Amino acid sequence: MTFNIYDFTELTRSIDDGLKAVMSPGWALFTELVLIGLVFLILYALIGLFLVYAERKVCAFIQNRLGPNRVGPVGIFQTIADLIKLLMKELIPIKNADKLLFNIAPFIVIIASFMAIAAIPFAKGLHAIDFNIGIFYVIAVSSLGVVGILLAGWSSNSKYSLIGAMRSGAQVISYELSVGLSLLTIVVFAGTMQLSGIIESQANGWWIFKGHIPAMVAFVVFLIASTAETNRGPFDLAEAESELTAGFHTEYSGIKFAFFFLAEFMNMFIVASMAVTIFLGGWMPLHFGTGNLFNHIMDFIPPLVWFFGKTFVVIYIMMWFKWTFPRLRIDQLLTLEWKYLLPINLFNILFVAFLTLMGWHF
Numbered sequence: 166m167t168f169n170i171y172d173f174t175e176l177t178r179s180i181d182d183g184l185k186a187v188m189s190p191g192w193a194l195f196t197e198l199v200l201i202g203l204v205f206l207i208l209y210a211l212i213g214l215f216l217v218y219a220e221r222k223v224c225a226f227i228q229n230r231l232g233p234n235r236v237g238p239v240g241i242f243q244t245i246a247d248l249i250k251l252l253m254k255e256l257i258p259i260k261n262a263d264k265l266l267f268n269i270a271p272f273i274v275i276i277a278s279f280m281a282i283a284a285i286p287f288a289k290g291l292h293a294i295d296f297n298i299g300i301f302y303v304i305a306v307s308s309l310g311v312v313g314i315l316l317a318g319w320s321s322n323s324k325y326s327l328i329g330a331m332r333s334g335a336q337v338i339s340y341e342l343s344v345g346l347s348l349l350t351i352v353v354f355a356g357t358m359q360l361s362g363i364i365e366s367q368a369n370g371w372w373i374f375k376g377h378i379p380a381m382v383a384f385v386v387f388l389i390a391s392t393a394e395t396n397r398g399p400f401d402l403a404e405a406e407s408e409l410t411a412g413f414h415t416e417y418s419g420i421k422f423a424f425f426f427l428a429e430f431m432n433m434f435i436v437a438s439m440a441v442t443i444f445l446g447g448w449m450p451l452h453f454g455t456g457n458l459f460n461h462i463m464d465f466i467p468p469l470v471w472f473f474g475k476t477f478v479v480i481y482i483m484m485w486f487k488w489t490f491p492r493l494r495i496d497q498l499l500t501l502e503w504k505y506l507l508p509i510n511l512f513n514i515l516f517v518a519f520l521t522l523m524g525w526h527f
Contacts, residue, residue: 329412
């Protein structure tokens with residue numbers, strides 16, 4: 166079995182051939198699906214734990230505090246301690262709640278993010294599923310999470326949870342339009358919705374540079390809209406503590422609350438990954454021109470390092486948003502989308518379509 170940190174195609178093909186050599190094609194496929202599922206479960210847990218710790222440290226840094234510093238060196242085990250606490254907490258039954266919907270809502274939210282992360286290319290050959298409509302698939306499955314949020318708020322039999330869920334539903338559905346249109350800007354440039362194809366189209370330069378001003382506008386709109394879609398500050402009206410306690414998950418405890426908590430951080434990772442894949446070259450290294458020494462040096466850095474490095478830079482920017490700007494009112498939040506971001510996006514995508522039609526882009 167060969168292994169190359171720059172191309173995982175041979176590794177995945179060797180695993181496939183090895184499994185087919187010892188079992189039937191059906192069982193080999195089933196085994197591969199189980200292995201991929203386990204890998205994503207472990208990745209999901211590790212990234213979630215890391216992002217919770219990073220959020221606390223970034224918040225502390227911005228507010229001139231220390232953050233977690235007691236449990237383990239520089240507090241690295243604090244998040245694990247919190248996870249153990251949540252797993253051991255009692256699941257409190259809510260009187261007069263719709264038990265079926267109340268129990269199923271956290272699973273819908275977390276399954277939606279699981280389905281979305283499956284389409285993300287982490288490196289060359291390291292791709293769980295490569296749809297030819299990859300962007301459409303990610304937008305479609307990630308929007309299913311709002312169903313779980315609405316069910317959680319309605320089934321809790323609490324007016325605070327219901328108001329939080331309605332706010333969140335209006336917010337997510339509104340900002341999905343800007344997220345989708347900003348991604349379509351690059352689809353027009355690249356001529357494909359396949360994520361691997363979009364990355365390959367950036368071999369001679371990332372779209373945020375090649376696409377010039379329209380791509381930069383789309384990137385800024387995507388960052389703002391995706392931050393709002395993931396219910397993060399300053400757009401976290403669904404969880405306005407001073408008004409609605411914790412919003413749609415007020416009545417949840419233990420592992421069910423942990424599902425909502427983890428899904429929020431994983432959704433942040435997913436939208437940051439999409440921003441990196443579409444605008445910043447995905448796992449592609451940074452190149453300027455062709456054949457120079459700088460490009461050769463950049464090629465030595467493994468694709469996984471490029472992908473996760475760029476993703477965590479985008480995540481840091483989203484965290485910076487949350488701990489810098491004050492929370493918007495619900496009317497300001499919807500005004501920003503419908504009166505500003507959506508018209509800018511519509512004009513931008515028409516402009517890009519005209520440029521592409523005339524062949525005036527690079």
